[in-house]
Amino acid sequence: MAATLPPPRLLPSGDSAVTVEFSRTIDDAANERVLALDKALAATPIGGMSETIPTYRSLLVHYDPGKIGFDALGEKLLAIACQKPPPSTKARRWRIPVAYGGEHGIDLEDVAKALNTTPDDIVARHVGGNYRVAMIGFTPGWSYLSGLDKSLHMSRRQSPRLFTPAGTISIGGIQAGIQCLAAPSGWHLLGRTPVRTYQLHRNPTFLTEPGDRVTFFAIDHKTFDEQDRAAEAGEIIAEQVIA
Amino acid sequence: MSRLIVASVGPASSVQDGGRHGAQRYGLTPSGAMDRLALAAANTLVGNEPFAAAVEIGPFGATFAAKDGAVRVAIAGAPRNADIAGRPVAMDTSITLKDGETLTLGFARGGAFTYLAIEGAIKGEPVFGSLAVNARAGLGSPYPRPLQAGDEFTVDAASGAPELRIELPKPASGPIRVVLGPQDDEFDDANKALFLDSEWKISATSDRMGYRLEGPAIKHLHGHNIVSDGTVNGSIQVPGNGSPIALMMDRGTSGGYPKIATVITADVGRLAQTSAGTTFRFKAVTMAEAQDEARKYQQLIRTLPDRLRSSDTVELNIEALSDANVAGYAVSAMDAGTWQVTAEP
Numbered sequence: 001m002a003a004t005l006p007p008p009r010l011l012p013s014g015d016s017a018v019t020v021e022f023s024r025t026i027d028d029a030a031n032e033r034v035l036a037l038d039k040a041l042a043a044t045p046i047g048g049m050s051e052t053i054p055t056y057r058s059l060l061v062h063y064d065p066g067k068i069g070f071d072a073l074g075e076k077l078l079a080i081a082c083q084k085p086p087p088s089t090k091a092r093r094w095r096i097p098v099a100y101g102g103e104h105g106i107d108l109e110d111v112a113k114a115l116n117t118t119p120d121d122i123v124a125r126h127v128g129g130n131y132r133v134a135m136i137g138f139t140p141g142w143s144y145l146s147g148l149d150k151s152l153h154m155s156r157r158q159s160p161r162l163f164t165p166a167g168t169i170s171i172g173g174i175q176a177g178i179q180c181l182a183a184p185s186g187w188h189l190l191g192r193t194p195v196r197t198y199q200l201h202r203n204p205t206f207l208t209e210p211g212d213r214v215t216f217f218a219i220d221h222k223t224f225d226e227q228d229r230a231a232e233a234g235e236i237i238a239e240q241v242i243a
Numbered sequence: 244m245s246r247l248i249v250a251s252v253g254p255a256s257s258v259q260d261g262g263r264h265g266a267q268r269y270g271l272t273p274s275g276a277m278d279r280l281a282l283a284a285a286n287t288l289v290g291n292e293p294f295a296a297a298v299e300i301g302p303f304g305a306t307f308a309a310k311d312g313a314v315r316v317a318i319a320g321a322p323r324n325a326d327i328a329g330r331p332v333a334m335d336t337s338i339t340l341k342d343g344e345t346l347t348l349g350f351a352r353g354g355a356f357t358y359l360a361i362e363g364a365i366k367g368e369p370v371f372g373s374l375a376v377n378a379r380a381g382l383g384s385p386y387p388r389p390l391q392a393g394d395e396f397t398v399d400a401a402s403g404a405p406e407l408r409i410e411l412p413k414p415a416s417g418p419i420r421v422v423l424g425p426q427d428d429e430f431d432d433a434n435k436a437l438f439l440d441s442e443w444k445i446s447a448t449s450d451r452m453g454y455r456l457e458g459p460a461i462k463h464l465h466g467h468n469i470v471s472d473g474t475v476n477g478s479i480q481v482p483g484n485g486s487p488i489a490l491m492m493d494r495g496t497s498g499g500y501p502k503i504a505t506v507i508t509a510d511v512g513r514l515a516q517t518s519a520g521t522t523f524r525f526k527a528v529t530m531a532e533a534q535d536e537a538r539k540y541q542q543l544i545r546t547l548p549d550r551l552r553s554s555d556t557v558e559l560n561i562e563a564l565s566d567a568n569v570a571g572y573a574v575s576a577m578d579a580g581t582w583q584v585t586a587e588p
Contacts, residue, residue: 011424011425011426012422012423012424012425012505012530013424013425013473013475013478013502013505014422014475014477014478014505014506014507014508014533015422015505015507015508015530015533015534015536015537016475016508016537017473017475017505019425019472019473021425021472023470024469024470025470026470050264051264051265051267051268052268053267053268053473053496053497054268055470055471055472055473055497056470056471056472057470057472058472058473059473060472060473060474060475062267062475065508065533065534065537065538066537066538066541069534070530070534135471135497136268136269136270137270137471137473137495137496137497138270138471138495138496138497139270139379139380139495140266140269140270140271140380141269141270142270144471181379181380181381183379198269198270198271200370200381200382205266205269206266206269210268
């Protein structure tokens with residue numbers, strides 16, 4: 001619960017940004033506080049701040065030291081950060097199709113072997129999870145998800161791959177991820193989604209927001225190819241669940 | 244309209260501007276010029292907004308040719324030999340290339356990045372308000388990648404305005420200043436002192452994402468894995484091998500290594516212009532000093548137009564002259580090398 005968290009700390013990040021840290025570990029309660037502070041600042045920005053970057057455990061606030069100093073901004077940020085967060089509003093829910101295994105998920109079999117089970121069982125556990133977008137970072141649209149089934153927690157690969165394909169659905173440590181662009185990665189690749197969490201010239205350019213809820217469902221590789229073409233043309237393949 | 248043709252260019256040259264802001268929360272790195280003051284100086288010389296899109300030229304040489312009309316340009320940043328058909332062109336000046344003329348820029352003599360600003364600025368389709376190249380994300384306009392020979396820009400025909408030079412303050416020398424944190428508490432006092440008291444060199448494998456620093460290994464107190472949090476330009480992270488990396492404009496928006504310190508805004512461009520192999524030191528300053536320097540840096544960029552001078556008047560820098568007299572140098576007021584008093588030949 002949020003009440004058990006220590007008070008937030010201000011960490012100087014140079015002269016034009018400050019980190020408001022709620023926790024040093026991955027912690028859903030801390031992440032909720034991060035997102036609540038982010039939302040409060042979006043609704044009522046402090047003069048001089050320019051951009052906020054929510055992460056698992058902290059909010060990085062960029063600002064213009066020509067408009068507000070570290071002490072004045074820090075005081076205001078802590079005052080808002082220490083307020084009881086408002087009851088979280090209804091989060092958006094996305095259903096994301098995934099083509100598991102084979103060429104799209106080259107680590108599925110190895111993950112199953114490492115966990116002494118079958119690939120189908122790994123897919124069932126991955127599909128069974130209720131995930132939350134804890135943060136987006138590294139490359140555009142790379143959505144870090146909390147909520148991975150404990151039985152799927154496993155350390156990252158010894159040597160990261162220099163290339164993993166666009167749309168990769170992977171797990172690493174206690175996290176799950178939706179990757180948008182091709183990038184290096186040390187995570188285990190379970191499948192690929194045709195969904196673009198980032199696509200230029202599409203409205204919206206970025207699909208996911210921190211705080212969104214995500215579930216996955218399996219599609220066959222033929223459906224993947226069809227949906228991939230539609231997505232390339234700008235269609236939003238992810239299904240938004242209306243509660 | 245005229246055209247400016249990239250006749251030849253080395254690696255690490257791309258269109259850059261003030262950067263792409265507002266989407267770091269989605270993992271979109273800001274990119275932008277490595278040396279913002281030099282970009283602003285070049286733009287100011289040709290009457291552009293300070294952070295308009297210009298060509299950032301890496302350490303190697305480059306040549307640019309005007310076609311279909313004259314093109315007015317300016318160069319600032321890392322000094323290099325420059326000429327048009329053998330006529331020398333001084334750094335920190337504007338110059339007009341007549342139709343068919345070629346501007347030849349040599350290797351950077353110290354520093355790394357030189358900015359070629361074009362009157363009327365480079366035109367393209369901005370994404371999140373910026374034309375800056377971010378090759379990994381396929382962003383940047385008119386070319387979403389580093390420049391190649393044969394690329395060209397459609398630009399305004401030269402206005403015929405009188406050529407200008409800009410009198411920039413002598414760049415600060417001495418250590419690169421940092422503010423400790425955000426994770427300086429992941430290091431003990433001995434290792435913080437080792438970071439601040441050692442000599443460092445920029446590794447040759449550095450790029451626009453990060454400058455790798457060669458020096459002693461810095462040890463962590465609790466290991467090198469932290470839960471990822473946000474990064475800024477100038478964040479100095481220390482990975483497992485203990486060799487710090489200063490994150491630059493094409494950095495990832497978040498990172499999972501402890502960040503011992505952050506380069507102050509006023510010195511990020513100086514660090515960017517520290518060439519590979521050059522030895523330097525860091526110095527910790529207070530937040531108050533860092534913010535004071537950041538405000539002075541902003542003020543300097545705002546007031547760059549006040550520093551424009553006619554390019555063909557010889558003005559003696561009286562202050563420098565008297566300083567030198569006090570120091571007892573033999574002075575030759577016409578020796579541009581000694582004086583930075585730019586009487587163009």
